[in-house]
Structures are given as C-alpha cells and as structure tokens.
C-alpha cells in the first residue's frame with residue numbers, strides 16, 4: 080500500500096482515524112480537522128471541491144491554500160469570501176503561525192517531496208498525490224522524514240485504495256488463485272497539445288529551475304495502473320512486490336522532452352512477469368484493462384465487461400462489481 084509510516088490516530092482529538100486501507104473514518108465531530116490544500120488548480124480543484132461539498136464543516140475545515148496561481152482557480156472567490164489564508168509557498172503558511180492536521184499535496188510532482196517534508200516536520204499528516212517523486216533519491220528522503228515524524232504520509236493511488244482492488248488483493252494474498260505468473264495492463268489515453276501546454280512542466284525532463292520532473296504516462300496519468308500491478312502482488316496489505324529486473328521501450332510522438340509511450344516488462348522477486356503498455360500518442364481511446372494470469376485462475380478487468388472477473392481453472396466464476404471505481408477513474412482521466 081502506498082503508505083509511509085504506520086497509520087496512527089488521525090489527530091489527538093481522534094476526530095477522524097485512518098485504517099490500513101487509507102479510508103478515513105469520522106469518530107467525533109467536536110474538533111474539525113484543519114486541512115491545508117497545496118495546489119488547487121488542475122487535480123487539486125477536485126480535492127477542494129470535495130472538501131467544500133462532501134465533507135461536513137464540523138468534520139473538516141480548510142485552514143489554508145498554497146498555490147502561486149491560486150487566483151486562477153474557480154474556487155478563488157470562495158477563498159476570498161471565507162478569508163482563507165493563501166500563500167505561494169508552504170513555508171510561509173507555517174511561518175505565519177498557522178497549523179494543519181492534514182496537508183493535501185496536489186502540486187506539480189517536482190514539489191511533492193519538499194512540500195510533504197515541510198508539512199510532516201510541522202506535525203501535519205500528509206496525503207500526497209502520485210507519484211511520490213520523480214527520482215528514487217527524493218522518495219527515500221520522504222520515507223526517512225515520514226519515519227522520523229509523528230504523523231503519516233500516504234500517496235494518492237486511489238485505484239489501489241479502492242474497495243475493488245482491496246478485495247482482489249485479499250483473494251490473491253489468501254492464495255485463492257495460486258502463484259502469480261503474468262500480469263499485464265494496457266491504456267490508450269489520447270492527449271493533445273493543450274494537455275502538454277496546460278502548465279510549464281508537462282512532458283518535461285527537468286523544470287526551469289533544474290528540478291527533475293520526468294513527466295510521462297508511466298509516472299503521471301497512468302501511474303495508477305503500473306503501480307497497481309506491483310501493489311496487487313505485495314505480500315502485506317500495505318506493501319507492493321518489488322521489481323527484480325525491468326526493461327522498457329520508450330517512444331516520443333508529441334513534440335515534448337520526455338516520452339509519451341512506454342512498453343515495460345518487469346519481473347518481481349517472486350518471478351511473476353509484469354507487462355505495462357501505455358500511450359498518449361493515439362487516436363483511439365482505451366481505458367485501462369488488465370489481465371492477470373495465476374497458476375489456478377485468470378483475472379480480467381475491462382476487456383469485455385466493466386467488472387473485475389476471476390475465472391478459476393475449475394470454472395468457478397467470482398465477479399466483483401467495479402462500476403463505481405471505473406466511473407471515478409474515468410473522470411480523473413479527463414484532467
């Protein structure tokens with residue numbers, strides 16, 4: 080599971096708590112969680128909308144916003160109206176004496192680790208959107224900071240957090256399907272120039288300040304599905320399988336710095352073969368499909384039906400309804 084540190088009581092007043100699957104449970108409404116939103120354009124717009132529209136005010140309140148372009152957000156008039164403190168940089172928020180129980184990071188991926196570390200070092204729990212970081216050294220720094228902190232950090236791979244995937248993973252871990260042999264996933268999501276010009280980091284290898292970005296389908300829009308292959312084979316509810324080796328073919332069709340098409344093959348330490356096929360350079364659209372081959376069963380999703388279906392060798396069929404999950408993923412993919 081994409082969680083760093085053991086889930087602990089969400090805050091001292093136990094207003095909410097987090098279970099191992101990352102779901103938050105309201106246990107008391109006496110003391111609302113103070114949420115700091117970092118990045119409110121793009122995908123962050125939906126986090127803020129959720130906070131405003133779906134979470135009762137006595138359970139969570141917006142403590143502040145960090146976004147140098149906050150004025151461009153459709154939420155900005157409401158921020159002004161409710162006198163929400165808005166800063167360009169996360170350090171300014173804490174320097175001004177404000178506090179956060181939870182920081183939600185939906186900024187460009189090259190800022191994820193720095194901003195998550197600042198929030199953790201100020202006692203906030205962190206929900207950082209995927210990917211954790213462009214390079215592994217940065218990810219290690221965040222893991223270390225989270226381990227030393229009294230709070231936790233979760234990475235927003237919502238597919239893996241979904242009830243559907245949790246149930247499937249439980250069955251795999253129980254050994255219901257036997258040993259994993261080959262897991263493959265495929266996604267064709269067309270992206271046009273507007274996608275690559277929506278900001279100054281899409282498709283980049285480094286940003287203007289020299290920070291690693293390495294934006295690509297594999298670590299941004301389609302990262303969920305690559306992550307999910309490893310996550311499903313993790314031995315624990317909160318762990319993923321580790322790659323023993325990996326090879327990839329990368330292609331570029333759009334006039335960008337990095338690649339827009341990736342074909343990867345990896346083997347896990349347990350010997351399963353994982354295959355990932357993803358492209359933004361396509362005219363036809365194919366939402367994620369996966370096909371998982373085990374010793375005693377084949378599990379598929381999206382090939383013929385919008386459900387995850389496991390067919391065991393003796394012919395018994397188990398169907399897990401995934402309609403809700405699929406709809407929400409589709410809406411994210413339009414960003």
Ligand SMILES: NC(=O)c1ccc[n+]([C@@H]2O[C@H](COP(=O)([O-])OP(=O)(O)OC[C@H]3O[C@@H](n4cnc5c(N)ncnc54)[C@H](O)[C@@H]3O)[C@@H](O)[C@H]2O)c1
Nearest residue numbers: 118119120121122145146148185186187188208209278411
């Ligand atoms: N979980 C999902 O399904 C999903 C979907 C889309 C995007 N994302 C993730 O959300 C993150 C942002 O992607 P996006 O497509 O929304 O990007 P975007 O560039 O469209 O929006 C980023 C927002 O962050 C703001 N920003 C820029 N620099 C900042 C800084 N230093 N501090 C705070 N805010 C800053 C921008 O002004 C903008 O409002 C990425 O990590 C991406 O992978 C996740």
